[in-house]
Amino acid sequence: MKIYDTQTAPNPRRVRMFLAEKGVSAEYIQVDLKGGENLSPQMLSKNPMGKLPILELDDGTCISESDAICAYIEAAFPNPPLCGESAIEKGVVAMWQRRVDLCLMLPVVHCFQHTTGYFSDRMTPVGDYGVVAGKDAVKFLDVLDKQLADSTYIAGDNFSIADIVALCAIDFARVVKIRIGEEQTHLQRWYKLVSGRQSANA
Amino acid sequence: MKIYDTQTAPNPRRVRMFLAEKGVSAEYIQVDLKGGENLSPQMLSKNPMGKLPILELDDGTCISESDAICAYIEAAFPNPPLCGESAIEKGVVAMWQRRVDLCLMLPVVHCFQHTTGYFSDRMTPVGDYGVVAGKDAVKFLDVLDKQLADSTYIAGDNFSIADIVALCAIDFARVVKIRIGEEQTHLQRWYKLVSGRQSANA
Numbered sequence: 001m002k003i004y005d006t007q008t009a010p011n012p013r014r015v016r017m018f019l020a021e022k023g024v025s026a027e028y029i030q031v032d033l034k035g036g037e038n039l040s041p042q043m044l045s046k047n048p049m050g051k052l053p054i055l056e057l058d059d060g061t062c063i064s065e066s067d068a069i070c071a072y073i074e075a076a077f078p079n080p081p082l083c084g085e086s087a088i089e090k091g092v093v094a095m096w097q098r099r100v101d102l103c104l105m106l107p108v109v110h111c112f113q114h115t116t117g118y119f120s121d122r123m124t125p126v127g128d129y130g131v132v133a134g135k136d137a138v139k140f141l142d143v144l145d146k147q148l149a150d151s152t153y154i155a156g157d158n159f160s161i162a163d164i165v166a167l168c169a170i171d172f173a174r175v176v177k178i179r180i181g182e183e184q185t186h187l188q189r190w191y192k193l194v195s196g197r198q199s200a201n202a
Numbered sequence: 203m204k205i206y207d208t209q210t211a212p213n214p215r216r217v218r219m220f221l222a223e224k225g226v227s228a229e230y231i232q233v234d235l236k237g238g239e240n241l242s243p244q245m246l247s248k249n250p251m252g253k254l255p256i257l258e259l260d261d262g263t264c265i266s267e268s269d270a271i272c273a274y275i276e277a278a279f280p281n282p283p284l285c286g287e288s289a290i291e292k293g294v295v296a297m298w299q300r301r302v303d304l305c306l307m308l309p310v311v312h313c314f315q316h317t318t319g320y321f322s323d324r325m326t327p328v329g330d331y332g333v334v335a336g337k338d339a340v341k342f343l344d345v346l347d348k349q350l351a352d353s354t355y356i357a358g359d360n361f362s363i364a365d366i367v368a369l370c371a372i373d374f375a376r377v378v379k380i381r382i383g384e385e386q387t388h389l390q391r392w393y394k395l396v397s398g399r400q401s402a403n404a
Contacts, residue, residue, distance in 0.1 A: 048345060049301060055293075063293040065300040072293025091257075091265040091274025098267040099251060114331075129316075129331035143250060 001026045003069075004046065004054040006033040010105065010172035011066040012053040013202070017164045018070045020199035022077045026055075036121070050122075067097070070161055082161045089156070096155040096162035099143070105169035107137040111176045134176055137169075141184060148186035152193075159194070167194050203228045205271075206248065206256040208235040212307065212374035213268040214255040215404070219366045220272045222401035224279045228257075238323070252324075269299070272363055284363045291358070298357040298364035301345070307371040309339040313378045339371075339380055343389060350388035354395075361396070369396050 003019075005012045005028045019026055031037045031052055039050045047054045047064035055069045056062050063069050074083045083097075084090035113119050114130025144166065147154060154162040170180065170191065180187050194200065205221075207214045207230045221228055233239045233254055241252045249256045249266040257271045258264050265271050276285045285299075286292035315321055316332025346368065349356060356364040372382065372393065382389050396402065 048348075049305070057290070061290055061294075063290075063297050065297045065304075068293050068296035068300050071296035072289055075289035075292045087274050087277035088259070088263055088265075090277045091270050092263075094270035094273035095265050095267045098270050102267075103251070124334045124337075126328060126331040126334060129328040132326045132328055135326075146250075 001058065002056040003028050004031050004038075004043065004052055004056070005029060006031055006038075006052050009033055009052065010109065010168045011051075013171075014066050014161075014164050014168045015053050015055070015069050016202035017168065017199045018073060018082060018161065020202035021080065021082060021159075021164070021197075022073060024073065024077050034118075039122070067101070067161075074161075082159070082164070084155070084158075084160065089158075093155045093160045093162055096147075096160070097165055099140075100154065100162050100166045100169065103140040103143070104137055104173075105165055107133040107140070108169050108173045108176065108178065111137060111178070112172075115176065134178060137173065137178055141170075141178075141180060141187060144190075145184040145187040148190045153190070159197075163190075163194050164199075167191070167200060171195075203260065204258040205230050206233050206240075206245070206254055206258070207231060208233055208240075208254050211235060211254065212311065212370045213253075215373075216268050216363075216366050216370045217255050217257070217271050218404035219370065219401045220275060220284060220363065222404035223282065223284055223361075223366070223399075224275060226275065226279050236320075241324070269303070269363075276363075284361070284366070286357070286362065291360075295357045295362045295364055298349075298362070299367055301342075302356065302364050302367045302371065305342040305345070306339055306375075307367055309335040309342070310371050310375045310378060310380065313339060313380070314374075317378065336378055336380060339375065343372075343380075343382060343386060346392075347386040347389040350392045355392070361399075365392075365396050366401075369393070369402060373397075 003015060003026045033052060038052050044050055046062040051064060053066060054062055054064045063072050084093040111130045111134035114125045115127055117125045153159050154166055180191055205217060205228045235254060240254050246252055248258060248264040253266060255268060256264055256266045265274050286295040313332045313336035316327045317329055319327045355361050356368055382393055
């Protein structure tokens with residue numbers, strides 16, 4: 001399998017980390033996101049939304065959207081499970097994955113895009129909204145800190161995709177100067193634990 | 203199982219429709235979202251994010267976030283499958299579910315919240331961003347129309363969760379005057395097909 005990738009962007013990293021946790025190798029092809037190579041006719045034929053990463057299977061099927069790529073990988077390579085095993089675990093992991101995605105990753109990305117104008121050639125940045133999004137992301141770090149007071153990992157006793165998305169979002173958040181607070185000791189403990197995994201280097 | 207629900211909001215509807223497709227019944231409890239009943243201590247103990255819907259299982263476990271509730275239901279009640287069966291199908295359905303969610307449902311909801319100030323007691327509306335979000339949603343209707351030129355349902359030959367999310371988003375979009383264009387004949391064909399399902403009344 002091939003992955004069309006960009007090393008510096010947060011969403012491709014979650015797919016690399018997910019694959020590394022599964023011990024599955026892939027051929028990574030770097031695409032120049034800032035230069036707009038993802039919007040070339042060749043890349044748009046693989047993903048009409050013009051986003052990265054894209055998984056291309058040997059039969060030519062292309063799957064884009066990071067969490068959809070992870071859904072495919074989880075089904076094709078079930079071990080170790082990263083999205084829960086029982087129905088309740090699957091629901092709880094999906095709940096935290098979604099919260100981290102919508103309340104942290106997306107606001108961080110929106111804060112970056114809307115306050116810096118990084119993609120102003122392909123979207124309309126609204127600075128005031130970027131500021132609001134950044135504040136929302138900061139607020140959610142408190143939710144995570146509280147959850148991690150009683151829980152080794154975000155969705156419970158087991159490492160999961162929710163931890164991967166959170167790590168990628170928190171590391172990327174440095175570009176907009178959002179960091180874990182010194183008083184958020186549970187989140188600090190979790191960050192050290194999760195960023196120490198070999199997959200975090202993927 | 204109990205579902206804490208609000209009849210008029212688009213996300214609770216997708217859970218009701220998903221359950222109706224599975225033929226699974228639940229006890230629905232109406233919560234006054236506009237009045238802020240979802241922010242009461244009792245409701246925050248079930249979902250600290252203060253959002254609806256919430257699934258409460260008989261053992262007291264609470265799962266929130268619509269797509270996490272659907273992930274639980276899909277695992278607990280596999281038939282009929284609404285999220286794909288093979289690994290590739292699961293990936294393709296998740297891809298379209300995600301696209302519909304991030305490029306249609308979320309922008310429609312943002313357009314509504316940021317342009318009307320409906321939740322200005324609990325968030326900071328940025329009108330200009332609401333307008334941009336609405337334009338993004340309109341653009342995505344073209345993507346769906348193109349996809350449906352060659353495909354009975356959004357993710358292929360089978361009805362899936364992607365169709366449920368799209369129907370709920372498109373019906374809700376009327377509140378911000380976003381509608382399927384007359385020239386979008388494939389999307390019109392699909393809308394008639396999907397809104398004619400019994401589950402659409404759930």
